[in-house]
Amino acid sequence: MSSVECRNIKKDFGDVSVLKDISLDVKSGEFLVLVGPSGCGKSTLLRTIAGLEQPTSGDILINGKSVLNLEPRQRDLAMVFQSYALYPHLTVHENLAFGLRLQGLAKAEIDARVREVAGTLQIEPLLDRRPRELSGGQRQRVALGRALVRKTKLILFDEPLSNLDASLRGQMRYEIKRLHALTGSTMIYVTHDQVEATTLGDRIAILNGGRIEQIATAREIYENPVSRFVASFIGTPEMNFLSGDLVGRPGTEIGVRPEDFILDQGDIEARFELQEYLGSHSLVHATIKGQPIRVMSPVSLAKKTGDTLRLALPKEKLHVFNRESGARVNA
Amino acid sequence: MKKSASLIVLILFSIFAIFPVWYILAVSFRGDNAFQVVSWALWHEGSSLDNYRTLFTSTLFPIWLRNSVLVSLAVTIIGLAVSATAAYSLSRFRTRGQGMMMVALLATQMFPATMLLLPFYILLAKLELANHFGGLLIIYTSTALPFCIWQMKSWFDTLPKELEEAALVDGCNRFQVFYRVVLPVSGPAMVITGLFQFTTAWCEYAIAAVVLQDPELYTLPVGLKSFQASMATEWGLYAAAAVLVSIPVVILFTILSRALISGLTLGSVKG
Numbered sequence: 001m002s003s004v005e006c007r008n009i010k011k012d013f014g015d016v017s018v019l020k021d022i023s024l025d026v027k028s029g030e031f032l033v034l035v036g037p038s039g040c041g042k043s044t045l046l047r048t049i050a051g052l053e054q055p056t057s058g059d060i061l062i063n064g065k066s067v068l069n070l071e072p073r074q075r076d077l078a079m080v081f082q083s084y085a086l087y088p089h090l091t092v093h094e095n096l097a098f099g100l101r102l103q104g105l106a107k108a109e110i111d112a113r114v115r116e117v118a119g120t121l122q123i124e125p126l127l128d129r130r131p132r133e134l135s136g137g138q139r140q141r142v143a144l145g146r147a148l149v150r151k152t153k154l155i156l157f158d159e160p161l162s163n164l165d166a167s168l169r170g171q172m173r174y175e176i177k178r179l180h181a182l183t184g185s186t187m188i189y190v191t192h193d194q195v196e197a198t199t200l201g202d203r204i205a206i207l208n209g210g211r212i213e214q215i216a217t218a219r220e221i222y223e224n225p226v227s228r229f230v231a232s233f234i235g236t237p238e239m240n241f242l243s244g245d246l247v248g249r250p251g252t253e254i255g256v257r258p259e260d261f262i263l264d265q266g267d268i269e270a271r272f273e274l275q276e277y278l279g280s281h282s283l284v285h286a287t288i289k290g291q292p293i294r295v296m297s298p299v300s301l302a303k304k305t306g307d308t309l310r311l312a313l314p315k316e317k318l319h320v321f322n323r324e325s326g327a328r329v330n331a
Numbered sequence: 332m333k334k335s336a337s338l339i340v341l342i343l344f345s346i347f348a349i350f351p352v353w354y355i356l357a358v359s360f361r362g363d364n365a366f367q368v369v370s371w372a373l374w375h376e377g378s379s380l381d382n383y384r385t386l387f388t389s390t391l392f393p394i395w396l397r398n399s400v401l402v403s404l405a406v407t408i409i410g411l412a413v414s415a416t417a418a419y420s421l422s423r424f425r426t427r428g429q430g431m432m433m434v435a436l437l438a439t440q441m442f443p444a445t446m447l448l449l450p451f452y453i454l455l456a457k458l459e460l461a462n463h464f465g466g467l468l469i470i471y472t473s474t475a476l477p478f479c480i481w482q483m484k485s486w487f488d489t490l491p492k493e494l495e496e497a498a499l500v501d502g503c504n505r506f507q508v509f510y511r512v513v514l515p516v517s518g519p520a521m522v523i524t525g526l527f528q529f530t531t532a533w534c535e536y537a538i539a540a541v542v543l544q545d546p547e548l549y550t551l552p553v554g555l556k557s558f559q560a561s562m563a564t565e566w567g568l569y570a571a572a573a574v575l576v577s578i579p580v581v582i583l584f585t586i587l588s589r590a591l592i593s594g595l596t597l598g599s600v601k602g
Contacts, residue, residue: 052496073502085493089515102502146501 002063002076002153002186003028004049009058011044018044019055020210031180031187033201035194036233040207042190046156049188050079062154073102077154078147082162084139086131092118092142093127099150117149120182121175137168141175148179157189161196173199194234198222206230228326231255231319237283240293244320247313252329255319258283259296266312270295272303284309352577359383359570382571391546392572395554399533400579402464402550406471406532407525414476414524415517418483419509423495433484436477444474445537452541462544470542471532479524486520487513522587530580551576 004026011019018041026032034042047053049060051072059066067075078099086095093114100110118124121141131139140160147155157176161169177200180187191197197204198218205215206229214226218234225231231239237258244252270286270293277300284295286309295311303309320329353373360378386392421429451470452461460466490513498508514521536552543549546557555576558569 050496050500052499071504072496072499073504077500079497079500081493081497083491083493085491085497087494087498087512087516098498099501102507146497150501 003061004154004186004188005061005064006045006049007059007061009045009048009060010056011041011048011053012056018210019048022058022210022212024205024212024215026186026188029184029186031177031189031200031202033197033204034188034190034207035192035197035204036207037192041210042192042207043158045207046079046158046188046190050077050156051075075154076152077156078150078152079156079158080143080147080160082159084131084143084163086139086142086146088131091128091130092123092134095131095142096127096145096149099146103150113149113151117145120148120179121145136164137172140164140168140172144172144175144179148183151183152185154186154188155183157187157191159190159192162191162193169193169196176200194236198234204234206233208233224328225255225319226328228253228255228321231321237294237296239319241321242288242291242293244323246288246291247318249320251323253321253323255321256293256313256317258294260314260317261293261295262312262314263295263297263301264310266310268311268313270309270311272301272307272309273305275301275303355570355573358566359574361567382567383575386568386571386575390568391549391554392575394547395549395551396575398464398548399551399576402467402471403529403532405464405468406475407529409468410472410475410479410528411521411525413472414479414483415514415521416509417476418480419487419513421480422484422487433481436480439477447474448538448541451538455542461542462548463542464548466542467539467550470538471528471535475528475531479528482524482527483517483520486517490516526583526587529583533576533580 004024006022006024009019009022009024010017020041022041022045024032024045034045036042044053048055051067051070051074055068059068061067062075062077087098090098096114096117097110100113105113114127115124118127121144123138123141123145126134126138126142131142134142140163143160160176161172164172173196176187176189180200189196189200201218203215203217204221206213206221208229214221214230216224221230221234225234228241232241235257239255239257242254242256244250244254247254268288270288273285273287273292275285275297276283282297282300284297284301286293286295288311295309301309321327322329353371357370357373357375357378359382360373360380361375362377362379362381421433455461455463455466455469458466460469494512494516495508498512499505503511534552535550536556539550539553540556543553546554549557551572555569555572558565558572
């Protein structure tokens with residue numbers, strides 16, 4: 001297991017500053033997820049840790065030692081790419097054995113390790129096939145196997161599931177979580193999918209515009225987002241934001257999660273617009289003094305457009321943000 | 332209607348393309364040196380394989396054949412090695428003036444080789460490489476390189492960078508990435524570039540005729556031309572040699588055309 005430390009990492013591409021003074025500690029054996037919208041710098045940060053990009057300034061330490069001057073191959077890490085990046089001219093067996101051969105291991109040991117990983121990932125029947133003969137899910141398993149077979153202490157994932165369909169994504173999420181428990185390796189995982197982030201990560205780092213907005217457990221981020229951006233990024237459906245004037249806090253914005261409203265209680269009157277039936281619950285669209293909100297309802301409501309909806313807002317569930325800076329105001 | 336019209340056009344053009352080959356083949360079997368006789372028959376009365384026999388027993392043809400094979404193979408190997416490494420470097424590493432370099436490479440293609448004959452000859456003479464295979468190799472390789480570098484670079488530009496990054500993380504250094512990952516998936520581009528270099532050297536006449544003076548050093552095109560005397564041309568021999576010269580190129584294209592089938596990188600990355 002490896003610990004990773006990023007100290008004041010900056011990365012510029014020409015005039016564009018992609019990473020702005022990022023500092024980050026990943027504990028040994030931890031599963032850290034880097035999440036954020038497109039262009040926030042999460043993949044660049046991962047590639048910088050891998051050694052595929054050099055930071056403009058700052059330092060990266062793996063197990064307490066600076067790796068800035070080391071090539072990717074010297075950093076004892078493996079990486080799973082979004083596009084799988086399997087070697088097309090090699091069979092699955094040869095793909096898995098590629099890194100081991102470069103290490104100069106004996107043929108018998110290479111074969112044993114390839115078969116062990118293939119067994120874990122249930123890809124043994126595919127060992128003689130080439131990547132073009134595999135489905136997307138199978139390719140992703142092979143890519144995962146290639147990262148695992150080298151038994152590195154640090155594994156990096158760059159949006160590995162984004163090319164898979166929803167059901168396969170769910171399966172692979174489980175698979176990755178299981179492998180983390182099995183290997184105990186430190187894992188850093190980049191995604192823009194908040195479900196992947198919250199389900200996989202021991203901790204989540206939320207990036208925005210090249211900076212880390214918040215780094216904490218999924219629960220901490222969900223319950224105490226440090227900024228309006230974090231609050232809007234984590235949670236489905238997205239948090240409602242209302243003018244603070246509504247509750248007598250001018251200059252602020254009030255954040256309320258759709259599931260935190262209490263229906264048919266309280267003294268807030270909303271106008272019912274429509275509802276979406278989602279199986280286990282319904283998503284109600286309404287407006288409060290013209291401001292649109294979404295409310296999660298455990299049951300479908302017998303209402304029509306224009307009807308009045310009574311809502312209560314529990315005080316402890318309110319999130320108050322500065323309207324200008326977006327920073328959290330209440331604790 | 333449309334289909335039969337295009338079939339007729341296709342047949343006409345095929346005849347137009349095949350006729351010279353057919354005709355040369357027919358002349359190569361004739362013993363009467365009758366180049367002027369127009370006939371569709373491949374085998375006439377008096378036709379034989381004598382011209383082929385004479386070529387191998389009474390002329391320098393076997394030596395010219397060996398020379399051509401050696402020169403063409405050497406040009407192909409050296410040309411591929413230089414153009415692949417140059418193109419990879421131009422494709423993957425950003426350097427100052429790179430755009431200009433690519434334009435300059437292309438600009439050299441605008442001068443016809445015959446225009447460069449004299450300066451080439453003077454250069455070779457000063458290097459004492461005139462009438463020497465080394466001189467021919469330098470000219471052939473250097474004149475083919477710009478096109479080959481452009482072609483290989485276009486290919487490398489299309490290769491997903493993640494493949495190379497995966498190899499770098501897996502334990503390769505830059506050179507290992509090149510020969511363990513990039514070259515093996517570049518078969519189609521290498522075949523096209525190699526074929527171009529081989530056929531350029533195999534068929535080239537003008538430069539070889541200027542550089543090589545010793546008949547023992549002739550390549551096939553120059554050797555063939557020597558059958559053409561001022562008073563009488565040995566058309567039968569000429570035709571037989573022309574047929575033999577074409578065979579390796581035809582075989583090469585037939586075998587390697589399979590390797591040209593694209594899609595070798597299919598499945599390596601998403602999609």
